[in-house]
Amino acid sequence: MGFGPFLFLATLEGLVQASVLVLTAVGLSLVFGVMRVVNVAHGEFFMLGAVIAWFVATNMPGDPAIGFIAALIISPLAVGAVAYVADRLILTRLNYNPEATIVATIGLLYVIQQSVLMTYGADARPVDPPFYYTIRLPWFGYSSYKLFVIAAACVLLGVIWFVLKRTKWGLLMRATQFDRETALAFGIPVRKVYSFVFAIGAGLAAIGAVLIVPIQQAHYLMGLDPLLLSFTVVIIGGLGSIQGTIFAAILIGLSDGILSVFFSPTLAKIVSTLFVAMVLVFKPNGLFAKAKR
């Protein structure tokens, strides 16, 4: 295979990574932007999404596609519900104090991780893709499922954009993000918005996880990588900026995919870490930071 096709393959692989990353990172960014909560348990919501997807898919009789679609619906809802309860039970009581919520979400990380270890076990388990069809390109065959992942991420981003910019709910979230006090003075139930946003953020991580389990198996420690990558992306893109997060996720996903194919995954991680360091030194508010009042 020549260099051109090889680069094309690497780019496709990078886009698949970027697709999952962008959903996970937008969830983290939304939670930070609106609630000012640094959710260290975000990766565990991702992992929980994958494990629930495996559970649903293996218990659903019939065609793997039915199991997969069921997982795609049930898993984000279940993970969102867990997040909602965590918000009501823990974060509300801490008054969303920034330091306290970091400690609390570290605790949540271990609670979720160990609960999964105790119930699901330490094995990595695969989920069947909904379809196996391979697309024949002139140079190589490529999994149609992976292309589906890219398309699904694009559609979901479109939905997120629409909800944020064009609906009443989006307006509530943006108003809360810009100025919590003024939002309250106009009758916006800020606490309810927070609970909802925390659930949505976790649900987005779960959707990313459901999309990845047919490619990468579900395992109780799989939350760490997406957590670190999401933080990387959110720092590069500018805390709380959705556009910045999307741009940075594509950048990191692509560079990760391409460097992993041509060189090694380790080099890819080194490069992205270096990049974060550079951003923190030269543009500490991120590439897309907006002036905050």
Next chain:
Amino acid sequence: MAASLEVIGFDTFYGQSQALREFSIRLEGGKVLCLLGRNGAGKTTALKSIMGIIPPRKGKLLIDGNDLSEKPAYEIPKHGIGYVPQGRRLFSELTVRENLEIGLLTRSTGKQALEHALSYFPVLRERINQVSGTLSGGEQTMLAIARALCIEPSVLMLDEPTEGLMPSAIAAIRDVVIKLRDEGKAILLVEQRVDAVIPVADTVAFMDHGEIRETVAIDVLKDNPALLQKYVGV
């Protein structure tokens, strides 16, 4: 008849430090009550406590006779209390229309309320899709008032609306306040500059160190400049 707004004995704290002491006011429809006081007297804190943003530790709040003392902050505006915060606090990255829509969320009154609010400020209609942070200072103040009017309030609280504005813009805002008063709204106006309140106020309450020290009718104040010297130092 019940007062439009009645605050009884608010004690409000920031951590350990007390910012309001036994703060009480009473306000009728069609009247303007001005709250005057030096920097740090607690004027803004008083309004934030009424809105429930900084809840008082003790005290009662009644709007049109309804006891709202135990209500969470987001319930309070629904009872018809509009707030123009100090420094306007617009959602500066959102458009004029989106800012007004946030005012509309509270009381699903919709398009009519929006049209009515805009009728006071025709210039905002021309700029409806402009990002609000790019409006002029006077226009931003108008938008802040229009946003508060969108909830169709019976009580309107304005925190130093003329701060930093040119005389012509101050006059325009004053005319709107007079119009709203004449339409029967109860208005609580916070100011530091006395000349800004004399033409509109019915009553003036002087605040110092979180307390209301004296409440006087505007005619009494006009005949008694010593009061101003004492509380605002002019």
